Each structure stands twice: as C-alpha cells, then as structure tokens.
Amino acid sequence: xxxxxxxxxxxxxxxxxxxxxxxxxxxxxxxxxxxxxxxxxxxxxxxxxxxxxxxxxxxxxxxxxxxxxxxxxxxxxxxxxxxxxxxxxxxxxxxxxxxxxxxxxxxxxxxxxxxxxxxxxxxxxxxxxxxxxxxxxxxxxxxxxxxxxxxxxxxxxxxxxxxxxxxxxxxxxxxxxxxxxxxxxxxxxxxxxxxxxxxxxxxxxxxxxxxxxxxxxxxxxxxxxxxxxxxxxxxxxxxxxxxxxxxxxxxxxxxxxxxxxxxxxxxxxxxxxxxxxxxxxxxxxxxxxxxxxxxxxxxxxxxxxxxxxxxxxxxxxxxxxxxxxxxxxxxxxxxxxxxxxxxxxxxxxxxxxxxxxxxxxxxxxxxxxxxxxxxxxxxxxxxxxxxxxxxxxxxxxxxxxxxxxxxxxxxxxxxxxxxxxxxxxxxxxxxxxxxxxxxxxxxxxxxxxx
Amino acid sequence: xxxxxxxxxxxxxxxxxxxxxxxxxxxxxxxxxxxxxxxxxxxxxxxxxxxxxxxxxxxxxxxxxxxxxxxxxxxxxxxxxxxxxxxxxxxxxxxxxxxxxxxxxxxxxxxxxxxxxxxxxxxxxxxxxxxxxxxxxxxxxxxxxxxxxxxxxxxxxxxxxxxxxxxxxxxxxxxxxxxxxxxxxxxxxxxxxxxxxxxxxxxxxxxxxxxxxxxxxxxxxxxxxxxxxxxxxxxxxxxxxxxxxxxxxxxxxxxxxxxxxxxxxxxxxxxxxxxxxxxxxxxxxxxxxxxxxxxxxxxxxxxxxxxxxxxxxxxxxxxxxxxxxxxxxxxxxxxxxxxxxxxxxxxxxxxxxxxxxxxxxxxxxxxxxxxxxxxxxxxxxxxxxxxxxxxxxxxxxxxxxxxxxxxxxxxxxxxxxxxxxxxxxxxxxxxxxxxxxxxxxxxxxx
Numbered sequence: 001x002x003x004x005x006x007x008x009x010x011x012x013x014x015x016x017x018x019x020x021x022x023x024x025x026x027x028x029x030x031x032x033x034x035x036x037x038x039x040x041x042x043x044x045x046x047x048x049x050x051x052x053x054x055x056x057x058x059x060x061x062x063x064x065x066x067x068x069x070x071x072x073x074x075x076x077x078x079x080x081x082x083x084x085x086x087x088x089x090x091x092x093x094x095x096x097x098x099x100x101x102x103x104x105x106x107x108x109x110x111x112x113x114x115x116x117x118x119x120x121x122x123x124x125x126x127x128x129x130x131x132x133x134x135x136x137x138x139x140x141x142x143x144x145x146x147x148x149x150x151x152x153x154x155x156x157x158x159x160x161x162x163x164x165x166x167x168x169x170x171x172x173x174x175x176x177x178x179x180x181x182x183x184x185x186x187x188x189x190x191x192x193x194x195x196x197x198x199x200x201x202x203x204x205x206x207x208x209x210x211x212x213x214x215x216x217x218x219x220x221x222x223x224x225x226x227x228x229x230x231x232x233x234x235x236x237x238x239x240x241x242x243x244x245x246x247x248x249x250x251x252x253x254x255x256x257x258x259x260x261x262x263x264x265x266x267x268x269x270x271x272x273x274x275x276x277x278x279x280x281x282x283x284x285x286x287x288x289x290x291x292x293x294x295x296x297x298x299x300x301x302x303x304x305x306x307x308x309x310x311x312x313x314x315x316x317x318x319x320x321x322x323x324x325x326x327x328x329x330x331x332x333x334x335x336x337x338x339x340x341x342x343x344x345x346x347x348x349x350x351x352x353x354x355x356x357x358x359x360x361x362x363x364x365x366x367x368x369x370x371x372x373x374x375x376x377x378x379x380x381x382x383x384x385x386x387x388x389x390x391x392x393x394x395x396x397x398x399x400x401x402x403x404x405x406x407x408x409x410x411x412x413x414x415x416x417x418x419x420x421x422x423x424x425x426x427x428x429x430x431x432x433x434x435x436x437x438x439x440x441x442x443x444x445x446x447x448x449x450x
Numbered sequence: 451x452x453x454x455x456x457x458x459x460x461x462x463x464x465x466x467x468x469x470x471x472x473x474x475x476x477x478x479x480x481x482x483x484x485x486x487x488x489x490x491x492x493x494x495x496x497x498x499x500x501x502x503x504x505x506x507x508x509x510x511x512x513x514x515x516x517x518x519x520x521x522x523x524x525x526x527x528x529x530x531x532x533x534x535x536x537x538x539x540x541x542x543x544x545x546x547x548x549x550x551x552x553x554x555x556x557x558x559x560x561x562x563x564x565x566x567x568x569x570x571x572x573x574x575x576x577x578x579x580x581x582x583x584x585x586x587x588x589x590x591x592x593x594x595x596x597x598x599x600x601x602x603x604x605x606x607x608x609x610x611x612x613x614x615x616x617x618x619x620x621x622x623x624x625x626x627x628x629x630x631x632x633x634x635x636x637x638x639x640x641x642x643x644x645x646x647x648x649x650x651x652x653x654x655x656x657x658x659x660x661x662x663x664x665x666x667x668x669x670x671x672x673x674x675x676x677x678x679x680x681x682x683x684x685x686x687x688x689x690x691x692x693x694x695x696x697x698x699x700x701x702x703x704x705x706x707x708x709x710x711x712x713x714x715x716x717x718x719x720x721x722x723x724x725x726x727x728x729x730x731x732x733x734x735x736x737x738x739x740x741x742x743x744x745x746x747x748x749x750x751x752x753x754x755x756x757x758x759x760x761x762x763x764x765x766x767x768x769x770x771x772x773x774x775x776x777x778x779x780x781x782x783x784x785x786x787x788x789x790x791x792x793x794x795x796x797x798x799x800x801x802x803x804x805x806x807x808x809x810x811x812x813x814x815x816x817x818x819x820x821x822x823x824x825x826x827x828x829x830x831x832x833x834x835x836x837x838x839x840x841x842x843x844x845x846x847x848x849x850x851x852x853x854x855x856x857x858x859x860x861x862x863x864x865x866x867x868x869x870x871x872x873x874x875x876x877x878x879x880x881x882x883x884x885x886x887x888x889x890x891x892x893x894x895x896x
Contacts, residue, residue, distance in 0.1 A: 086809025297588025359539020
C-alpha cells in the first residue's frame with residue numbers, strides 16, 4: 001500500500017464526513033458505512049470480489065468475520081478491550097449497506113476508535129474463527145425456524161423478488177454458508193474496503209476537529225478506491241394472485257403479508273404512494289387498522305408499508321389473525337386493497353395524513369443518532385442530501401391528482417403475492433373457497449425449506 | 451400556584467437539566483423535566499396498578515383494560531382519541547406489566563395542551579360498552595396467540611413464572627390466562643376503572659421541550675377537579691421460600707433444545723438488585739463474560755445465551771435463556787452452566803471482570819436516556835416501582851461503589867440450586883400434536 005493511496009483515502013473519508021454534534025450526554029459514536037451490502041453477492045462485482053462464482057451470504061460472512069481477529073488482537077482480546085472501555089462495536093450487514101460502528105463514553109472514545117480501525121482495515125481472518133462463524137450462521141438458521149415473523153418476511157421476499165438480489169437472504173442458506181471460505185472473505189475485503197466505497201459519520205459529544213483528528217490518526221491506512229455499488233436489477237413482473245402457504249405445525253395464528261412490487265425511491269410516484277400507503281395502513285387510525293382491529297378484533301396488528309432502498313422494493317399489508325379467522329381476514333384485506341386501488345383515498349384522508357406526516361417528522365430526526373442514520377442512508381441510496389429537510393414541505397405539496405396518478409400506475413390488486421405462515425391443513429380449504437382467490441395459484445411449502 | 455406543591459427536585463445528569471416532582475391536592479403526582487434538545491416532548495401517565503393487583507379467575511383485566519382506554523369518552527366519540535393525536539403528528543401507546551400500567555404520548559412541542567386535555571379526559575370520563583369489550587377481547591386473544599401460544603419463548607416465559615411463583619401474583623401472566631380473557635365482563639372492566647384509575651394512584655411525567663410553568667398550569671386546570679378515590683392497599687403477599695429446584699419439560703416444534711431458567715432474585719428497591727444485575731452482566735452479559743465465552747464461543751454448546759433481572763417491586767427472578775446447538779442437549783448445557791455458577795459462588799468475580807461489566811452498564815444507562823421518551827420512561831418507572839424518581843440517578847453512583855466482595859456475597863445468597871426454576875423445550879418432531887409436559891413442580895432435579 002503506497003503512502004499516496006493512504007493519504008488520499010483519509011481525505012476522502014474526511015471530505016464526506018457526516019457529523020451530528022450533541023453534548024447532552026457523554027456518549028460518542030463513529031460509523032463507517034459501505035455503499036454496498038449483500039446485494040453485492042449477486043452482482044458482477046460480487047462475483048469478482050469472491051474470486052469465483054457469486055456466493056450468497058459472502059458479504060455478511062466476510063464483514064462479521066472482521067471483528068473475530070484484527071490488528072494484533074484475537075477475538076477474545078477485542079471483546080475484553082471493548083468491555084473494559086464499556087464500548088460497543090457492531091457490524092451489521094443489510095441488503096443495501098454494511099455498517100461498522102463503535103460507541104462509548106467520551107472518555108474512552110479514542111481507544112474504542114482505534115479498535116474499530118483495526119477491525120475495518122486490518123482483519124486477520126483467522127481460520128478457526130471462520131469455521132466458528134459458519135457454525136454460528138447455521139445455528140441462526142435453526143433459530144429462524146422458531147420465528148414466524150422472520151419466516152414470513154424471508155419467504156415473501158424470496159417469492160416476490162425471485163432470483164434478483166433482494167430475493168436472496170442477507171445471511172444466505174445452509175448450502176451457501178457451507179460453501180463460503182476465507183479466500184472469498186479476503187477478496188471481498190480487498191475489493192470493498194476502500195475509501196470511496198465508505199461513508200464516515202459521527203454523532204454525540206464530539207466536534208468536527210476531534211473527529212477529523214481521530215480519522216487521521218486511526219484511518220491513515222485506508223486505501224483509496226472507487227465506489228463499488230452497482231444498479232440493482234428489478235425482478236420480472238408476475239401476473240395473477242399467488243398464495244404461498246408456509247406450512248408450520250401447531251399454529252394457532254396465521255402471519256400474513258399481502259403485497260406487490262413498488263416504485264423505486266427515486267421515482268416521482270414514490271412520495272405520493274407513500275402518503276397514500278400511510279393513509280391506508282400506516283397509523284393506528286388508518287382504515288386497515290380500523291377495519292381489521294378496531295371494528296372486528298381480527299388481529300392485534302394491521303399495517304401497510306411502502307419500502308425504499310437502493311433498488312425497487314415492495315408495498316405490503318401485514319395482519320396476523322387466528323387460524324380460524326384467516327380466510328375471513330384475507331378476504332377483508334383483499335377487499336380493502338381493491339377498494340383503495342380503485343377509489344383512492346376517502347374524503348379527508350389526504351389532509352389528515354399530510355398533517356400527520358409533516359408534524360411527526362420531528363421524531364424521525366429527534367436525536368443526533370437518528371439524523372446521522374438518515375443522512376447516511378440518503379447517501380447510500382444516492383438520494384438528494386436535503387431530502388429529509390425538505391420532507392415536510394414535499395409532503396405538504398402532494399396533491400390528490402399526484403396520488404391518483406401514482407396509485408393508477410403502481411397498484412395492482414389483481415397481481416398480489418399472499419404469503420401466509422400457518423398450519424396448512426387448518427387454513428388451506430377455507431382460503432381456496434374465497435371468491436377472490438378462485439383463480440389464484442396456490443403453493444404450500446414446508447416452513448424449514450429455506 | 452396554590453393548588454400544587456413542589457415536593458422535590460434533582461439535577462438530571464450533569465448537563466444542567468433538572469427534574470421536579472409536584473403534587474396536586476387530589477394526590478396526582480406530576481414529574482417534569484425540561485429538555486429543549488429536540489422540539490418534541492413525551493407525556494406519560496403511570497398508574498400504580500398491574501397484573502399483581504388481579505386475582506385468580508380475573509387475570510388479564512389490567513391489560514385488557516389498557517386496551518379499552520383508547521376508546522370512547524364522554525367528550526370524545528369512538529376513535530377520536532387516536533385521531534387527534536395523529537392529526538397533531540403524535541404517537542400514543544401503552545404498556546401493562548406486573549406492578550404498573552403506563553400510557554405514553556410522544557408529540558411535537560406545540561401540542562402540550564392536546565396531551566393534557568385528552569389524558570385528563572380519559573382518566574375521568576371513559577365510557578365502557580359491551581361491544582368495545584368484545585372487540586378488544588378479540589384483539590387481546592390475537593396478541594396472546596402471537597406472544598405466547600405460537601411463540602415458544604413466550605410460552606416458556608409464562609411457564610417459568612407459573613412454576614416459580616406458587617403464591618404471589620407474579621404466578622400468572624400479565625396478558626392473562628386464555629380462559630380468563632374469554633370470561634372477563636363489562637362489569638369487571640367498570641369496577642377496575644373505578645377502583646384504580648384515580649389521580650391519587652397516578653404520576654404524570656412530562657419530559658422534553660416544555661415550559662415548566664405553563665405545563666403545570668395546564669395540568670392543574672385539567673386534572674385539578676378530578677376527585678381522589680380510595681385505592682385498595684396493595685396486599686403484601688410473600689412468596690414462600692423455595693426449597694427445591696423446580697424443573698419442567700415440554701415437547702415443542704423446535705429444532706434444538708431451549709432452556710429458560712430463573713433464580714429467585716431481590717426486589718428492585720433492595721440494594722442487592724443492582725448487584726444482581728451486575729453479577730448477571732459479568733457472567734453472561736457480553737462476549738467476554740466467562741459463561742458466554744466458554745459455552746457460546748469456545749465450546750459452542752449454546753447458540754445463544756442471555757439474561758436479565760426482573761425490575762419488580764417484589765422479589766422476582768434472574769432469568770437466563772439459552773438455545774442449544776444441534777448435537778447438544780439441555781441437560782448437558784445445564785450441567786456445564788452449573789459448573790461455572792459453582793466456581794463463581796466459590797471464588798467471586800475478579801476485579802477486571804467487575805470493571806468491564808460496570809463500564810458496560812454505565813454506557814447502557816446513559817444510552818437509555820437519549821430521547822425524551824427514554825427520560826420520561828426512566829423517571830416514571832423509578833417513581834412508580836421504587837416510590838422515588840430520584841433513585842434513577844443513584845444507579846451510576848451505586849454502580850461505581852460496588853465491590854468484588856459485594857458481588858461474591860450476592861452470588862452466595864442467590865445462586866443456589868434450590869432457588870432455581872428451569873423450563874426446557876425439546877423438539878417434538880413432525881408428529882407432535884400437542885404440548886406434553888413431562889416434568890412437574892415437585893422438585894425434580896435437572
């Protein structure tokens with residue numbers, strides 16, 4: 001690694017630094033965020049980085065392994081040193097990004113950042129820890145079998161996004177986990193840990209000068225290099241209604257997602273559709289909650305959400321009725337969805353929800369940590385940097401016509417994916433009798449077939 | 451202001467904030483903390499009533515009633531309470547546990563009058579109707595199915611307390627037994643409201659970007675006319691000393707064994723409580739903790755291990771949960787766990803172990819106070835469970851004063867096999883149709 005590369009790498013981090021200063025509590029946080037996440041496992045860059053065919057779970061595996069030995073410290077020494085400082089160091093891999101973060105009391109922050117720098121820049125990738133991590137990941141898959149909500153989202157994504165990156169779980173599958181190796185991790189690290197592919201951020205009781213000094217001292221060896229993010233391909237459109245039942249024994253309740261593909265965050269339709277979705281199912285008084293929970297008591301929760309990210313995400317409604325009331329609830333949600341798509345918002349709903357979104361925005365940016373997270377996410381997704389500041393004004397300017405156009409363009413009540421974690425024998429016969437599912441394609445899969 | 455008395459005040463941390471406790475003539479306690487760091491505030495109402503105030507056959511009433519508090523009042527049609535909060539950009543929610551029930555509103559700074567008006571309205575003017583009870587009963591049943599019946603961890607937690615407490619109301623779950631939830635009546639709900647939802651059984655906590663005088667004036671105006679009630683004295687129920695370990699096993703649709711155990715632990719006001727928390731943090735709280743390091747990282751017996759000490763008014767449990775790796779059984783895991791406990795009881799912690807755990811707990815303490823909501827929750831819980839919000843800021847002081855000898859003594863007092871209850875879930879296999887309890891509560895040793 002040349003001196004020139006090192007110097008330019010640090011400058012890149014400092015030039016792009018996001019700082020949210022707040023001295024109310026003696027806590028400091030430093031983050032380094034990669035502009036790619038597990039979606040890189042499926043792209044050409046991911047393939048190149050792994051030194052062979054793309055391997056599902058590689059990004060998660062390689063990044064988590066970084067803290068299992070770094071610099072001159074073993075994993076145990078890293079853990080003990082961090083504990084001695086009362087510091088927390090976390091590495092989280094999502095589809096869109098990887099977050100490296102250290103947090104501690106101000107008095108210990110310099111030493112905590114020193115460890116973070118070792119972890120990010122100088123992982124030793126020990127072989128025994130690699131095997132241990134592989135076993136941990138397999139155990140996590142075992143635990144997933146006990147998590148009905150986790151199962152629901154995993155199967156829903158697989159069915160909706162198919163072979164495209166968001167259809168592949170961040171942590172991979174049992175087979176892909178067994179196929180991961182240290183060579184792939186080393187190659188992944190060389191490819192992705194470069195300054196242009198990272199966003200530095202800090203929050204808490206620390207000044208700009210102090211953060212810059214920390215970065216210069218501890219990250220002087222960060223290599224220069226370009227961004228590694230690539231365009232995430234959208235999945236092919238599917239027509240018709242599909243019902244995927246994830247069959248799990250002894251369920252008294254059904255976990256249900258009903259959804260479809262949504263516009264990209266950058267698409268002009270996204271904001272109007274977001275406003276409409278919150279009106280449909282984003283608050284306690286939204287019509288979905290009102291009809292499902294308040295009027296009928298069918299489910300503890302009933303919500304709708306429009307996703308966003310670096311690529312095209314989903315729009316879905318989520319309910320969890322009892323097994324006996326599953327068909328009744330699915331029929332109701334389908335009817336509400338159809339009505340929403342065909343007739344749009346009801347009188348008064350737009351004014352109400354615009355008001356709610358504008359005023360509640362204060363909570364989205366309440367703490368320095370909140371603001372740091374949002375600003376980083378905007379950069380990762382290549383969104384305008386003033387996006388959050390202009391959010392209330394942009395929401396206020398959304399019109400009925402904007403919403404009608406967005407809903408007409410995007411809502412497809414005839415082409416919905418209905419994913420249900422339930423005991424199939426208990427719910428399938430009644431679901432097959434529903435008029436709205438007469439022509440639907442039904443599939444039943446075992447809950448542990450992931 | 452003659453209708454209200456300043457009871458006490460205390461600096462909130464070292465950043466210049468001050469928390470103050472006032473009391474109205476009707477007994478309502480008001481705890482205020484001005485923190486202008488963000489243009490929002492948290493408004494919380496803590497009632498000193500939870501599932502411990504229920505009785506057999508009526509379990510779940512405190513929680514069901516919490517749901518009903520979001521319904522119609524004399525001056526607000528059905529649905530209007532939530533609608534007004536959302537229109538103001540706020541969020542409202544509630545929680546019930548063994549010792550308390552609290553209602554929380556997070557709102558932009560401009561909406562203080564709304565919060566005071568609506569919360570005082572439902573404290574005194576709630577309307578209860580048969581139809582709403584029936585609807586909320588269905589919602590609560592759905593919640594119970596999600597949290598307990600279809601969730602093996604929730605199921606095991608319920609069984610742990612059922613088995614560990616034979617006499618004390620901590621025996622039953624806050625959400626209630628399913629049979630009781632189905633049988634609760636409108637009359638039960640009305641009686642519960644009249645009995646416990648009174649100003650002299652509540653503390654209003656407001657933290658955030660507020661004007662203290664204006665807040666106090668609004669609260670006096672809206673709550674001052676609500677009459678105090680005679681609150682039943684909370685019965686002192688002493689759980690008999692446990693003399694034998696209790697173990698029960700269930701067959702559940704899990705792939706590997708799971709363990710949930712609980713050692714009888716001190717009440718939150720007991721000086722030993724924080725020591726017990728620190729002890730738990732030392733043993734299993736992080737990757738460098740001896741039991742975690744040995745059984746999760748080195749030997750890979752457990753795939754996960756965690757624990758916490760119940761923050762209850764009366765003695766509760768140090769709960770420890772563990773999932774086993776494939777190829778390892780609950781009995782093997784328990785035996786290895788017990789070896790560590792025996793060593794710790796014999797030798798106590800090292801100074802380094804204590805320092806590391808202390809540092810982690812101090813960081814966690816400050817982290818919990820980041821938001822207005824976090825500040826209000828911490829103050830409200832201290833006031834309600836410990837009887838004095840000022841106890842909150844004793845936590846860092848006490849943490850810094852705890853010694854190795856303190857923890858060694860606590861380990862010897864509480865980490866005794868006869869004080870432990872163990873719930874084990876084992877794989878049922880494909881053919882299992884129902885839960886099958888294989889143990890009992892008569893002292894079978896693991």
